[in-house]
Structure formats: C-alpha cells, structure tokens
Amino acid sequence: MDIIEVIPGLHLLPLGISNAYVWHDKGGTTLVDTGPPGSGPAIRAALEDLGLPREELRRIVLTHFHDDHAGSAADLAEWAGVPVIAGAADAPFVRGEDGPPPAFTPAEQQWHAVVAADLRPAPPCPVDQEVTDQDVLQLGSGAVVLSVPGHTPGSIALHLPEAGVLLTGDTIAEHQGGVVLGPFNTDRHQAWRSLERLVALDVDVACFGHGQPVIGSAHQVLRAATDPFG
Incomplete structure (x- = not known):
C-alpha cells in the first residue's frame, strides 16, 4: 500500500475501491473508515509502517454504513478492542440491519455495476457510540x-477546525481531477444540500472517501463542485 501523508499526523490509506484515513496526535490514533471486507491486514500493516502500535488506536469512526467503508470495522474493532463510532441514523445498518439502497441515476447504474462487482457485504459490527450533529x-x-444525510441517512463528516481539515465521507468525492457530489445516494437532493453545507466551511484540506485529497485552499476548490452523474 502506498500510504500518503496528507499533512503531518494525517495519512490516507488507499484501499482500492475506497479510502481510509489515520489521524494521530498525542491523544492516540483514530481510524476513519475501514475499507471493504478483507482490508484488515492491509490496515494493520499500514499502522505498523507508520509506527503506530495497536495499543495507540483509540477509536474507529465510520462515515457511513456502505460495505466499502464499514467492511472491515468488525475485524479491526475486535483486533484492537476499541469502540466503533457511527452516525445515529446509520448505526442500525452497521449492526446488520438492511440499509436503504441508492437511488441510482442511469449513469450511476452502469458505473456501480462495474466498481462494486466484487464487493462483499460488510459483516455486522457493534456500534459503541452513536453521534449526531x-x-x-x-x-x-x-x-x-x-x-x-443524503448519501445515506446517517452519513457524517468530521471537521477539525484547528487543523483546517474536513473529512467528507462520500458526500463529496474527487473524480478525474475535479470535486463532485459523491454518487450512489439514497436521496440526491438531500445529498446536494449536505454538500452545500460542507463547501461553506473555511477549510484548507479536504479528504474524501474516494479520490485524492485537496491540500491548500480546499474551500475554494470545494465551492466549484459539480454533479456529473445526475
């Protein structure tokens, strides 16, 4: 895995179909998203490469319940003995209930059939802390x-004001060099309203569940976001 340092203390772990992120500071390590099922060994190896022992992992945060983000949460939570945190409205689906499917546009239907062809379902995972806005x-x-909300009912983003960092989950994505509304939403109109909320933030760095981060004056780039899959 080519681990990418976004800024000191924040690393991107590219896991094929999706991204996970590792934040580390004096308070310990946080893993944001866990990739598809089977990503546990790669994430454990990445933490070792970063010099971050299992004992320093404090929590796993899931931006939403989709299999390519929550797929290895159960494995990693058991391995490290740490709590899993998710948005309250998505917590039942992380725990194993059937979640609502995306309302695909025609363009998304064809694309999803390709990118998710080999994606296995995420094993049920306990959620120890349900968070809200x-x-x-x-x-x-x-x-x-x-x-x-919009990509999924309980999607969350993380804003770190002092660091100027925003982790958007799948509400926003980087695609072919541009910033776009993340595809495969349960409610596209609601997802766009959520995107508008995020792009109003004054952030320097934006990290996405898919694609490369924007580093430097990210708020300006985010405000040019488009919806090419609508």
Missing part, C-alpha cells in the same frame, strides 16, 4: 461531527 470527538483538538 455537532457532537465533538476527542481528536485533533476537537473534531466536530457534521450530519450530512
């Missing part, structure tokens, strides 16, 4: 949870 997690001098 404006909750604060103890990482990066305080990470503000933002409720961004």
